[in-house]
Amino acid sequence: MWRRYWALLLAVLLLALPLATLAQAPEQINLALADLGTRVGRTITLADLSDWAWSEQIFPDASLGCPQTGQTYAQVQTRGFQFILTFENVTYDYRVSADGTLVVLCSSVSAPESCDSAPGDIPFVEPRLTIGQQARVVQNITLSLRAEPTRGALSLADIPAGTVVDVLDGPRCAIGSLRYWQIRYNSPNGAIVGWGAEGYDGEYYLEPLTLTPGQPQTRVRLTAGNIAGLGELFTVGTQATSSALSPDSRFLALGDPSGTLTLYDLASGETGFAVVVTTAPITALAFTSDSSRVAGIAGGSIYVYNVETGTPTQFSALEADGTTPVTLNAMAFSPLRQGETPTTPGVLLLAGGSIDGRVWVWDFGNPTAPLINGVQAHNGVIVRLEFAANGTALITSGADSSVRIWGIPAASGGVG
Known part of the structure; x- marks a missing residue:
């Protein structure tokens, strides 16, 4: 009697063992994979799954343990399988009858994910919905x-x-x-x-x-089909001397003749913050690629602000004597890569160009002294600075009608 009891108990435990414990999944798993492939629009194999497990069960009826509202089921014990499949961070609970005639997706649950976009990626829209509404x-x-x-x-x-x-x-x-x-x-x-x-x-x-x-x-996105209905949404600023739009399309920055930098929420028109940078007009504005910082040139210096807190950081170019200020006219930030933050030393560069054609470059995360201190780039005013989108070059444009590309020559020899 005891031998039969332990044999029965062992059989029950084996039926409940996950795939990781048993050597091979039953062929019915292919029916679950085929259904999953139909739902996600591509062929799915076991190799595509980040995790999977299965167990064999005797279900009390033909619903296979997943009754659906409005459906009726044969009230007979039904042998079948439960397959837990994880694909692209979503876990699917499938039930398949032993004879393969019933394939049921019982549930699918996504693991918690962050909706933060990587620098340079299109940002997620700001969420406005809530469960239950x-x-x-x-x-x-x-x-x-x-x-x-x-x-x-x-x-x-x-x-x-x-x-x-x-x-x-x-x-x-x-x-x-x-x-x-x-x-x-x-x-x-x-x-x-x-x-x-x-x-x-x-x-x-x-x-x-x-x-x-x-x-x-x-x-609504502007297209050829709806552009005829274009209308003004709102007006901001009346004496703007410069403007810049954040890469994530969230903020519009305006500078005015009094030296005030104002940040507007482009979606609502509401003011994010307004700060008096100096008493001089703001002549140029620029955002970092992650839209977390906005910089303005006023009185010949660069002032960088955190868009959430309004905290400033000032960058000034000086002559060789270390005291005489140089008037800056143009600026640019290097692009951030995925996972990088502006305040990490050695990551974000800030370049400034002067009215006499020289270039300065600072490490934003460690702004103690310029990395490049007044290199002559043009004869006359530098009118524009720009980093290549992949961060491999700095382009300068001058009033001398020349455009120059600056970078680090590739090392000779093989790699890898």
């Missing part, structure tokens, strides 16, 4: 309702402009700077639950029925 598809947009929160996933329906949907879950952050929300669409054929993108590259696809104070207004 209703949202509306914006005008001139047909929204794709997808089976999973990825751009290439199976499209369940096209939701017309103006349609109101229920926000059930989210957000999930997908490759390509898309933030998805799980929504319920009451289509003419019944309710459909899927994932809809909130927006992309500053353009919103879904909007809350009522915006709360401070939330960015819904904008």
Whole structure:
């Protein structure tokens, strides 16, 4: 009797063992992979999964442990398998009957992700939706309702402009700077639950029925099809001497003759901050590539401000005597790469050009002394400075009608 008891217990434990413990998954896993591939729009193999596991079970009925609302099931014990598949940071719980006639996606859950964009990437739109509220598809947009929160996933329906949907879950952050929300669409054929993108590259696809104070207004991308309806949104500044738009399209910086630098939220028109830099006019403005800093030239010096706190850092060029100031006329930041922060020493460079044709370069993270101290680049005013997008060159343009490219020659010999 005891021998039969232990044999039965061992059999039960073996049925519950995950894939990592057993040598080979049953062939029914291929049915789950095929269904997953249909949902994400590509062929999926075990090699594409970051993790997977399985167990064999006897389910109490034909729902395989995942009953769906409005469905009826044969009330007979059904042998089947549970497959836990993790693909692109999303975990899928599949159930497949032993005879392969039933394939059920029980649930899919995304692991927590950060929606912070890497420097140089298109930023995620600022989130305006919350779980439990209703949202509306914006005008001139047909929204794709997808089976999973990825751009290439199976499209369940096209939701017309103006349609109101229920926000059930989210957000999930997908490759390509898309933030998805799980929504319920009451289509003419019944309710459909899927994932809809909130927006992309500053353009919103879904909007809350009522915006709360401070939330960015819904904008539509300008195209050849809608440009005829162009209208003024708002006006900022009346005596601007310079302006610059942040790379993430969030802020507009304006400088005026009194030396005041004002930062505006481009979505709402509200003022981010306004600071008096000097009493001299602000003649030039520039943002870092991650949009976290804005710099202005006033009175011949460069003043860099943190856009969130307004904290300044001043950079001034001096003659060889160490006391006589040099008047700067142009500036540029080197591009930041993924994972880099402006305050890390040796990462972000700030270049300044003077009215007499010389160039200075500082390490923004360690601004004790210029790395390049007044190299003569042009005969006359430097009118423009620019770093190459990949950070490999500095381009200077002068009033002498010349453009010069500066860089580090590649080392000779092989690599790798």
